[in-house]
Amino acid sequence: MSTAPRPDGATSSVARNERSRRAANRRRGRTLAFHLASWALAVVVLYPGVWMLLSAFRPSNQIIGQTGLIPDETTLDNFRKAFEGIGGISFWTFFGNSMFLAVASVVGVCLSCSVSAYAFARIEFPGRKIFFTLMIGTLLLPFHVVIIPQFIMFNEIGWTDSYLPLLVGKFLACDAFFVFLMVQFMRNLPRELDESARIDGAGHPRIFLSIVLPLMRPVLATASIFAFIWSWNDFLAPLIYLRSPDSYPLPLMLRQYTDQTTVSDYGAQMAAAVLALVPVLLFFVLFQRYIVDGVATQGLKG
Amino acid sequence: MPNRKTALRGLAVALAGALTLTACGGGDGGSDDGGKVTLRFTWWGTEGRADRYQAAVDLFEEQNPDITVQTSFAEFNDYWTQRSTDGTSGELPDVMQMDLSRLLEYGNGGLLYDLGEFEGGVLDTSTIEEELLASGRANEQLVAVPTGTNAFALFYNPDLIEELGVELPDWDYTWEEYREFIQAASEAGAGLEPRVYGGNDYTMVWWMFMLHLIQQGIEPFAENGEMNFTEDDMREFVASADPLRQPENVTFPASRTEQLLPKSGFTSGEVPVELNWDNMLSQASQDAGSDNLQLMPPPSGPDGEKHLFFKPTMQLAVGANSAHPEEAAMLIDFLINSPEAGEIIGTELGIPASQERLDSLQVAPGSTDERVIEYEQRLRDEGHVTESAPFHPEGFGAVEQEYVQVLGNEFGYGRMSVDDFVERWFSEAGNLLITS
Numbered sequence: 240m241s242t243a244p245r246p247d248g249a250t251s252s253v254a255r256n257e258r259s260r261r262a263a264n265r266r267r268g269r270t271l272a273f274h275l276a277s278w279a280l281a282v283v284v285l286y287p288g289v290w291m292l293l294s295a296f297r298p299s300n301q302i303i304g305q306t307g308l309i310p311d312e313t314t315l316d317n318f319r320k321a322f323e324g325i326g327g328i329s330f331w332t333f334f335g336n337s338m339f340l341a342v343a344s345v346v347g348v349c350l351s352c353s354v355s356a357y358a359f360a361r362i363e364f365p366g367r368k369i370f371f372t373l374m375i376g377t378l379l380l381p382f383h384v385v386i387i388p389q390f391i392m393f394n395e396i397g398w399t400d401s402y403l404p405l406l407v408g409k410f411l412a413c414d415a416f417f418v419f420l421m422v423q424f425m426r427n428l429p430r431e432l433d434e435s436a437r438i439d440g441a442g443h444p445r446i447f448l449s450i451v452l453p454l455m456r457p458v459l460a461t462a463s464i465f466a467f468i469w470s471w472n473d474f475l476a477p478l479i480y481l482r483s484p485d486s487y488p489l490p491l492m493l494r495q496y497t498d499q500t501t502v503s504d505y506g507a508q509m510a511a512a513v514l515a516l517v518p519v520l521l522f523f524v525l526f527q528r529y530i531v532d533g534v535a536t537q538g539l540k541g
Numbered sequence: 542m543p544n545r546k547t548a549l550r551g552l553a554v555a556l557a558g559a560l561t562l563t564a565c566g567g568g569d570g571g572s573d574d575g576g577k578v579t580l581r582f583t584w585w586g587t588e589g590r591a592d593r594y595q596a597a598v599d600l601f602e603e604q605n606p607d608i609t610v611q612t613s614f615a616e617f618n619d620y621w622t623q624r625s626t627d628g629t630s631g632e633l634p635d636v637m638q639m640d641l642s643r644l645l646e647y648g649n650g651g652l653l654y655d656l657g658e659f660e661g662g663v664l665d666t667s668t669i670e671e672e673l674l675a676s677g678r679a680n681e682q683l684v685a686v687p688t689g690t691n692a693f694a695l696f697y698n699p700d701l702i703e704e705l706g707v708e709l710p711d712w713d714y715t716w717e718e719y720r721e722f723i724q725a726a727s728e729a730g731a732g733l734e735p736r737v738y739g740g741n742d743y744t745m746v747w748w749m750f751m752l753h754l755i756q757q758g759i760e761p762f763a764e765n766g767e768m769n770f771t772e773d774d775m776r777e778f779v780a781s782a783d784p785l786r787q788p789e790n791v792t793f794p795a796s797r798t799e800q801l802l803p804k805s806g807f808t809s810g811e812v813p814v815e816l817n818w819d820n821m822l823s824q825a826s827q828d829a830g831s832d833n834l835q836l837m838p839p840p841s842g843p844d845g846e847k848h849l850f851f852k853p854t855m856q857l858a859v860g861a862n863s864a865h866p867e868e869a870a871m872l873i874d875f876l877i878n879s880p881e882a883g884e885i886i887g888t889e890l891g892i893p894a895s896q897e898r899l900d901s902l903q904v905a906p907g908s909t910d911e912r913v914i915e916y917e918q919r920l921r922d923e924g925h926v927t928e929s930a931p932f933h934p935e936g937f938g939a940v941e942q943e944y945v946q947v948l949g950n951e952f953g954y955g956r957m958s959v960d961d962f963v964e965r966w967f968s969e970a971g972n973l974l975i976t977s
Contacts, residue, residue, distance in 0.1 A: 300827060387629070399632065
């Protein structure tokens with residue numbers, strides 16, 4: 240720095256201008272570098288998605304082994320085949336199954352997790368700490384660890400080949416992550432609100448329904464988005480529990496197009512994958528502002 | 542992906558323990574509904590196979606109005622995830638497609654129904670050669686019925702060979718001649734863009750090792766699951782391709798193989814030949830976008846003979862828990878024997894084992910099917926098929942995977958010497974093979 244501040248703290252106006260111009264240049268350079276880096280990253284991240292989208296319009300035999308984006312030939316055949324479905328079951332059946340599972344998951348998660356979170360955040364019951372710790376502990380268990388005992392259990396009850404194993408847990412607040420998320424959110428809600436309601440004579444159900452639940456909208460939206468996307472993309476659980484092809488959700492359908500031992504139809508798989516992505520993308524676009532809202536409200540304490 | 546793979550493997554391991562827990566659980570495979578029987582029938586494959594099976598099943602239901610068949614299908618790896626959970630809970634389907642490399646896992650576990658009691662009754666197996674049928678026997682029970690045959694072959698791409706200006710050896714070529722071909726083709730392809738190599742490292746193909754052993758007069762595995770070959774046998778085989786690796790590697794590089802997945806170097810037009818099962822020709826042809834892929838046998842053994850064998854492409858089996866084994870056997874009989882089903886199924890399940898089936902097949906002239914049938918016919922006529930399929934002990938699929946995918950990969954990248962490869966394989970195989 241040639242224009243170091245003088246000991247008395249004042250700087251000449253020339254030096255000050257010079258400095259601010261340099262600072263502005265430096266800032267601009269940094270912004271440029273930041274944007275370039277972001278763009279480069281975005282290209283890397285988006286490339287597979289764009290490739291899939293454009294490949295869906297390629298003839299089936301031109302997909303594998305092509306790394307370029309622009310198709311030489313375009314066709315809508317893949318989409319026609321994807322809409323026809325597979326194995327005599329229409330695309331819309333799979334779509335409906337996926338939609339039913341996803342919506343039911345969202346409803347289940349919102350209902351059960353919010354009630355459980357209320358209990359953990361607001362009610363002093365004996366063993367609360369232990370139960371909370373146990374619940375958090377289940378977060379550490381990967382799905383693959385519990386899958387065999389779970390399968391045996393559901394099979395003994397006779398629930399395999401139905402949606403029950405996939406949904407019952409959602410209605411019983413088995414998703415510890417969402418309970419935890421909501422507990423944290425609720426702890427930030429001012430207690431004075433429920434105390435004043437209590438003084439007015441409201442019990443827990445009334446406080447929960449009239450005071451807490453309306454305030455929880457942002458976190459419910461966040462939980463809904465995740466519950467929807469996770470259910471929509473879930474593959475292993477439906478694969479294991481469902482037996483009748485007409486109850487399969489979309490991810491199972493997508494896998495039926497390719498097989499290492501026979502002739503695979505990559506085109507229809509790409510097209511079906513694009514179609515399967517649309518709802519989840521829409522859902523995210525519509526609800527993402529609630530995530531932002533949720534974060535913003537979290538910051539406003541008091 | 543790697544995560545899921547390991548998870549699935551974990552599942553398979555856990556299954557072994559769980560099996561003992563619930564083997565007694567039992568269950569009814571189908572439901573009786575006023576004298577009507579429902580069978581569950583499942584297979585791996587894609588839509589093409591599903592369409593054919595479904596059409597055949599519709600016909601079966603028409604002929605047997607008291608039987609309803611519920612069908613489902615999945616991709617190969619997913620299929621086995623489903624079957625292992627089914628097996629765990631004693632809920633295997635009434636009829637299922639079975640693979641020789643997995644047969645004993647299920648057959649030895651008592652999970653498959655002994656179809657022996659229906660032989661000569663509702664299930665006619667006399668149309669199938671005894672050697673082929675034997676592959677479906679375990680513990681003196683008939684636990685699976687083969688649907689068709691396939692044989693090992695060398696696929697070649699005449700157009701690419703012509704472009705390279707090299708000459709493919711005749712059918713009676715030796716391993717030495719095969720190596721010379723790879724060398725010559727690689728030299729010819731060095732200037733092309735992308736570079737063309739003469740062939741893959743054939744020693745990393747598990748079935749080539751099996752064939753090599755058989756050609757030396759060694760039956761790879763004994764009935765009790767013990768290996769009949771030594772580390773030296775494997776070392777000698779893997780080292781036989783050393784002239785192709787040094788001084789310069791002229792085999793298709795592993796890194797390029799990785800880049801081209803799920804296509805192979807062969808179907809990408811960067812290798813003129815590939816060793817594979819003949820029933821894979823139509824997939825290869827589709828991947829390569831070429832109607833001009835041809836077949837010839839792999840190299841001959843030291844005595845000048847091919848020592849080839851037919852392997853059952855697929856098998857059909859019945860779950861031991863099935864409530865309607867007889868009806869299940871009827872369905873299998875219908876699928877493998879009835880001419881109507883044969884017409885529908887074609888070569889989807891391999892080249893039909895019985896001559897009548899073959900004769901009733903209507904194959905489009907010039908199709909890949911026709912080439913495969915001609916290939917197998919010529920193998921038969923010229924006496925190249927002299928062996929029966931090698932015995933698949935329990936764990937066969939796992940040691941094959943270790944050879945090809947786990948160690949083969951590392952070896953291909955040059956991170957392992959021949960000695961290391963052999964040593965590591967033997968130490969793993971000791972854990973993976975189940976001997977009795």
